[in-house]
Amino acid sequence: MLVRRIARPLFAAVFVAEGLDAVRRPQAHVDRTEAAWQRLEKRTDLPPAPPTARLRTFVRAHGAAMTLAGAMLALGKAPRLAALTLAVLTLPAAAVNQPFTSPKAGHGDGPGENLQRRVLRERFVRNLSMVGGALIAAIDTEGRPGLTWRVQHARVDHAAHDARKAVASSMKDARKAIS
8 A cells, every 4th residue: 555655664764763873873872871770770679780882782783673673664574573673672762761760850950950851751752652653563464364363264264164074974975875
């Protein structure tokens, strides 16, 4: 359908752009990841954050995977798998950008605190929206029957086939009895 050919690349563009940014300029992503790790470490029983060099490698690998999955979705190559992969890959970004463990408004370091919190909230909501969109794309069967429908109809078809065989066998036995 024409809408899918247009919508998938448009939807995938955000993932590709974010993935390329993480591959090309990982430091901003590493800084956000370290800050989120420290916030969560205070509230939970997390181990210490990995060294910055290792985090940079993780961020680049995550970005490369996101870029690849986004490109696959845009090109229509295994779009359901690509969309599901994008949904899973976006969850860490949502966790890093969530505003709930950042300092409360009015208790922060200054007037820039509210702006930082608002930016985090906007990124978080955007990431959640992207997860939702990716999940919708992951279940899109492009108008073809899904697996559930196929299984249900296969059962009915199998039962009908068995019934036809039983009737044919009964007819054969009836003919033998008459002759």
